[in-house]
Amino acid sequence: MTVDSTDELAPQLANCRAYWLGWGAAGRSDDTLTHYRSGIAHPQLNAVIRLRDGEGDRDGNDVRQAVARARTELAGVPWMWWVAPDSATGTGDRLAEQGFERVGAMPVMTVALDRVAGVPTPPGVEIEVLSGADPGTCAEWVRAYGPSFGVGPELTDPVVGIEQDWARDPRAVRFVAREGGQAVGTALLFDAHGVAGVYLVATAEEHRRRGIGAALTAAALEEGRRRGLRVGTLQASGLGAPVYARMGFETVAEYELYRPPASWS
Structure with a gap:
């Protein structure tokens, strides 16, 4: 099975977001910045899972503002930022500019x-x-x-x-x-x-x-x-x-x- 476009991939990414948002016992949001907070001291259980395109600020202000919001929402617990296939273009590079460390990748697989x-x-x-x-x-x-x-x-x-x-x-x-x-x-x-x-x-x-x-x-x-x-x-x-x-x-x-x-x- 081959997924040829973001539209075909969208339901799978939505399934993933819905699952992880289910861990947001202490807070969650699925708007421009999709994040969940379980409150448990485990980085996989508190995370940003997507940043959608905002106004397309080429200087990266959208990402900087999102980072500031995430830092507030997820303060006090270990957390991660997942850069999704449908995240705003350049999110990973912008995160690296702000001191984030890329620690790995997870393949999205389909059958x-x-x-x-x-x-x-x-x-x-x-x-x-x-x-x-x-x-x-x-x-x-x-x-x-x-x-x-x-x-x-x-x-x-x-x-x-x-x-x-x-x-x-x-x-x-x-x-x-x-x-x-x-x-x-x-x-x-x-x-x-x-x-x-x-x-x-x-x-x-x-x-x-x-x-x-x-x-x-x-x-x-x-x-x-x-x-x-x-x-x-x-x-x-x-x-x-x-x-x-x-x-x-x-x-x-x-x-x-x-x-x-x-x-x-």
């Missing part, structure tokens, strides 16, 4: 749901939908994906609080892989803007390289297909991208990730 390659579930592993918003269920969920995303034990309780809201959201379906009754992997389907977004794909370190993450991703995509969706999307890590490519995903764009100056902490 037609009727073309997903079959993925067998590894022997001894069972994949189930995780239901329930009680603290115990949500804590198990967070502990299963936490190590892969840098969510340490000290952050479990506040993240569980937000995950309880996610557990009640009909757009989100949580999948867990179990082996011997233990949760060893996770994935989440987010049904928004007509797209099957896949998030929180994680496998416990000692269970990796067995196909558990791919099987979880396939389960989430199949649920999207069952719901009548036609396109799946995700943002891949360096380790995950080759796995997703074997499943039929294609890279169609990327998010660039910037960290604000350390002196602002």
Whole structure:
């Protein structure tokens, strides 16, 4: 599947924004400056995710004003700035001029749901939908994906609080892989803007390289297909991208990730 224009990519980027805005328990905005603030001390859980074109100030005043606003909105927590494929032209360069450090990029990958390659579930592993918003269920969920995303034990309780809201959201379906009754992997389907977004794909370190993450991703995509969706999307890590490519995903764009100056902490 090839995405030839920003218009075709737009629903996938909108799915991503909608998902991350769901983490904005302490504040969010989806206007010219799209940002979310969970209030949790984790840079991925507080971020600017898009800056749309304003008046087209060639001197960069739009970006400078947006940075000032973001610095106020996200003060007191670690945060990141994602430069989206549909961000204002030159945003990354303007951020660098103001002391931001480019720390990486995440490919945006896409697949037609009727073309997903079959993925067998590894022997001894069972994949189930995780239901329930009680603290115990949500804590198990967070502990299963936490190590892969840098969510340490000290952050479990506040993240569980937000995950309880996610557990009640009909757009989100949580999948867990179990082996011997233990949760060893996770994935989440987010049904928004007509797209099957896949998030929180994680496998416990000692269970990796067995196909558990791919099987979880396939389960989430199949649920999207069952719901009548036609396109799946995700943002891949360096380790995950080759796995997703074997499943039929294609890279169609990327998010660039910037960290604000350390002196602002």
